[in-house]
Amino acid sequence: MKNTLTIAWKETKTYFASPMAYIIMAVYAALAAYYFVTSISGVLPEATIRGYVIPSTFIFTLLSPIITMRLLAEEQKLGTLELLMTSPVRDYEIVMGKFLASMASLLSILVPTIYLVIMLTWFATPDVGPILSGYLGLVLFGMSTLSVGLFASSLSGNQIVAAVLAMGILLILTILDLASAYAGGIFADLVLQLSITTHLESFARGVIDTHDMVYYAIFTTFMLFLTVRSLESRRWR
Amino acid sequence: MIAFIIHERAIEAAPITIGKRDMQDNAGTPMIEVEDLTKFYGEYPAIENVSFTVDRGEILGFLGPNAAGKTTTMRILTGFMPPTSGAARIAGYDVVDQSLEVRRHIGYLPETVPLYTEMSVTDYLDFMGRIRGMDKEWRRRRIAEVIDTCRLGDYRTSLIGKLSKGFRQRVGIAQAILHEPEVLIMDEPTIGIDPIQVVETRNLIKGFGGEHTVILSTHILPEVSMVCQRVIIIHEGQVVAVDRPDNLSERLRGTERLEVDIRGPSAEVMNALRDLPGVLDIVRVDRADVGSYNIETTGSDDLREAISALVLQRGWGLLRLQPIQMSLEEIFLRLTEPESDKE
Numbered sequence: 001m002k003n004t005l006t007i008a009w010k011e012t013k014t015y016f017a018s019p020m021a022y023i024i025m026a027v028y029a030a031l032a033a034y035y036f037v038t039s040i041s042g043v044l045p046e047a048t049i050r051g052y053v054i055p056s057t058f059i060f061t062l063l064s065p066i067i068t069m070r071l072l073a074e075e076q077k078l079g080t081l082e083l084l085m086t087s088p089v090r091d092y093e094i095v096m097g098k099f100l101a102s103m104a105s106l107l108s109i110l111v112p113t114i115y116l117v118i119m120l121t122w123f124a125t126p127d128v129g130p131i132l133s134g135y136l137g138l139v140l141f142g143m144s145t146l147s148v149g150l151f152a153s154s155l156s157g158n159q160i161v162a163a164v165l166a167m168g169i170l171l172i173l174t175i176l177d178l179a180s181a182y183a184g185g186i187f188a189d190l191v192l193q194l195s196i197t198t199h200l201e202s203f204a205r206g207v208i209d210t211h212d213m214v215y216y217a218i219f220t221t222f223m224l225f226l227t228v229r230s231l232e233s234r235r236w237r
Numbered sequence: 238m239i240a241f242i243i244h245e246r247a248i249e250a251a252p253i254t255i256g257k258r259d260m261q262d263n264a265g266t267p268m269i270e271v272e273d274l275t276k277f278y279g280e281y282p283a284i285e286n287v288s289f290t291v292d293r294g295e296i297l298g299f300l301g302p303n304a305a306g307k308t309t310t311m312r313i314l315t316g317f318m319p320p321t322s323g324a325a326r327i328a329g330y331d332v333v334d335q336s337l338e339v340r341r342h343i344g345y346l347p348e349t350v351p352l353y354t355e356m357s358v359t360d361y362l363d364f365m366g367r368i369r370g371m372d373k374e375w376r377r378r379r380i381a382e383v384i385d386t387c388r389l390g391d392y393r394t395s396l397i398g399k400l401s402k403g404f405r406q407r408v409g410i411a412q413a414i415l416h417e418p419e420v421l422i423m424d425e426p427t428i429g430i431d432p433i434q435v436v437e438t439r440n441l442i443k444g445f446g447g448e449h450t451v452i453l454s455t456h457i458l459p460e461v462s463m464v465c466q467r468v469i470i471i472h473e474g475q476v477v478a479v480d481r482p483d484n485l486s487e488r489l490r491g492t493e494r495l496e497v498d499i500r501g502p503s504a505e506v507m508n509a510l511r512d513l514p515g516v517l518d519i520v521r522v523d524r525a526d527v528g529s530y531n532i533e534t535t536g537s538d539d540l541r542e543a544i545s546a547l548v549l550q551r552g553w554g555l556l557r558l559q560p561i562q563m564s565l566e567e568i569f570l571r572l573t574e575p576e577s578d579k580e
Binding site: 006007010014079080081082084085087088089090235 | 349
């Protein structure tokens with residue numbers, strides 16, 4: 001646990017020392033604001049944050065791989081992975097440390113959007129529930145996208161390859177809900193359930209459903225497990 | 238097994254003094270034991286049946302040309318990869334089954350110095366200390382010490398990415414010795430740095446002997462005789478010779494080579510040279526007006542005087558007379574040849 005925190009802290013410091021952190025933060029803040037304004041400018045506007053929670057699926061698909069691409073790919077390129085793997089640190093501690101650091105990055109891009117919530121409560125009287133559940137959904141959804149990104153980063157010593165691979169996997173997982181329209185019967189439902197976007201819908205509506213939370217928890221755990229395995233496999237090559 | 242328990246207690250009780258305690262408790266048992274280590278990369282064997290032991294406080298040189306299996310052996314010892322077969326123990330711990338314990342006892346400097354280029358020297362060393370479980374006080378004391386030992390004083394807050402190759406190498410060594418490991422494993426520690434720094438680095442490593450057990454790999458022959466107490470020569474994945482450096486040079490002194498340029502009738506020159514006592518073989522390299530000869534000698538006497546006397550006596554012109562140091566490849570041939578003759 002101590003090793004995990006040491007690695008997480010080091011990565012977080014490195015992340016916030018680079019301009020990337022602030023560029024990503026600004027990009028997300030701008031996009032969220034745009035979608036938010038569009039959603040409340042309709043004929044019958046709703047006082048919700050749904051306007052930017054749902055489009056975030058697409059935004060995270062692009063931003064998460066950029067947050068995670070460095071984490072393991074760079075270690076491989078610099079040769080520092082050899083150092084970490086010959087230090088008294090377990091492989092899963094390395095992965096968990098990196099993952100926690102990416103979670104900190106994710107939270108940092110969500111923080112600026114709080115001003116949208118403040119504006120909403122200033123001019124209207126929104127329901128607090130859907131706002132909180134919306135953010136919970138974003139964190140869980142973001143967590144899943146980061147785990148995919150981290151896995152991709154473990155596969156390659158090249159950051160660009162890692163990012164593109166993660167975006168590819170995430171895009172496929174995102175459009176699965178569209179693909180379900182072409183499948184029939186029980187299969188359609190299965191494909192729909194596998195899509196990582198489907199499970200965000202209920203959070204955006206203000207419903208915290210255990211099965212959605214379990215989905216994200218299992219998905220993330222599975223991807224992190226694959227990442228640990230991928231690291232371990234380097235020893236056997 | 239008893240050694241084991243003592244070890245673990247020592248770590249819990251007083252991490253700072255592990256090294257010294259162990260030395261008293263386990264004196265006599267070899268620090269590193271390697272038995273029949275074999276590693277295949279697919280079909281290709283990187284090392285085959287490598288066995289050796291290293292005593293406490295000894296500096297062992299691992300000599301071999303590129304791709305001889307030096308890095309592979311070191312990576313197995315550090316727990317970075319497991320062997321295909323065979324076993325290795327460091328401080329009594331198995332490198333596969335007790336990898337984490339082994340890693341606690343080693344300091345490792347891989348061939349490409351592993352540095353986080355965006356960190357400062359002190360931050361990097363602090364991070365390395367933390368992941369090796371050093372407490373705050375121990376880290377503070379040791380970081381100051383290694384910065385002093387590796388002469389990094391002026392670069393404490395410099396970003397590693399901005400340092401020159403030689404300084405990066407020093408930072409690499411600093412992280413390897415930071416946690417006062419009992420065993421130091423260094424893969425080509427003097428490669429790619431300038432001659433003055435090479436000398437400094439060698440002296441530094443020499444100073445680690447006695448307290449630390451050191452394995453270093455190199456493909457520079459004189460380096461081994463300068464730094465190491467014992468040498469293992471590895472070639473194509475197999476141990477060719479294990480010996481003290483001075484014995485080794487003795488064995489190699491069997492033959493020496495001279496390159497001579499003589500202006501004169503080549504056939505006569507060849508015959509005259511061949512008649513000199515101690516000449517084993519002559520190869521003539523043709524040039525327009527001068528004959529260039531590669532002479533292989535037994536090395537017992539210096540033939541240079543005899544050759545110059547001969548040339549003067551016959552009235553030829555001596556244009557060049559140069560003793561040639563044998564390349565590492567040739568040394569390997571020398572070392573492997575007699576063995577295969579016996580078979």
